């Protein structure tokens with residue numbers, strides 16, 4: 720399929736797997752960060768995980784991406800069980816993530832940061848690439864063309880040669896999203912994609928996330944504090960509080976749930 724900007728998806732939406740999180744518990748020395756949490760991310764949807772500070776959102780992301788090991792429970796992507804895998808193995812199954820704090824190489828230009836995202840897709844070995852053998856060169860050209868396509872899709876076409884460290888914060892957040900897309904993911908985990916952005920940048924990022932879903936059909940799971948953004952973007956919302964799931968449903972339903980209102984008011988009163 721082809722998006723407005725001409726970027727094409729490697730996967731058909733029908734081929735996108737469902738993410739099933741079942742009864743996941745994570746304990747850290749006496750503290751239960753996640754307590755029997757379950758939810759399902761349907762293929763090609765935007766699913767948000769929200770909750771007050773310390774609710775367990777980051778822990779949830781870290782379990783899904785293989786950074787933390789669940790104490791019990793299961794996470795399945797299509798037919799694959801993720802809870803026993805390491806981060807690079809989860810990434811190899813097509814799960815890409817962005818971070819709350821940008822994790823890019825500031826001295827490298829946008830192009831190289833995006834090419835690093837394609838590492839798992841590189842077939843020619845290290846040696847072949849180093850010797851610049853013909854097959855490796857051909858592969859390099861293919862990756863560069865794809866990176867240019869993705870950069871155009873996220874509005875970075877003119878900045879491919881610019882070192883990331885010279886870019887404003889909001890643009891760097893887009894580079895991070897582009898790098899995740901460069902992995903050709905089937906599931907994208909976005910950790911607070913608009914944190915620290917001004918209102919104009921927030922709107923742009925929200926539009927971009929919508930077009931990732933619509934043009935590429937990639938499933939998106941996002942953790943986000945900006946409620947307006949969540950309500951506008953998400954097809955479904957899971958609400959955590961003290962590690963427990965207190966609500967799960969369409970945004971309009973969740974927004975009016977007394978348990979959710981109570982959890983957020985409780986935080987405000989406490990802070």
Ligand SMILES: Nc1ncnc2c1ncn2[C@@H]1O[C@H](COP(=O)(O)OP(=O)(O)OP(=O)(O)O)[C@@H](O)[C@H]1O
Nearest residue numbers: 747750751752770771772773774775776777778779
């Ligand atoms: N590596 C760790 N070791 C010990 N405790 C941890 C660890 N990671 C998270 N926690 C604890 O688990 C609980 C859930 O934290 P988590 O960061 O997942 O919440 P959160 O919802 O992402 O919060 P925030 O919105 O503030 O980012 C907190 O009490 C936190 O202190």
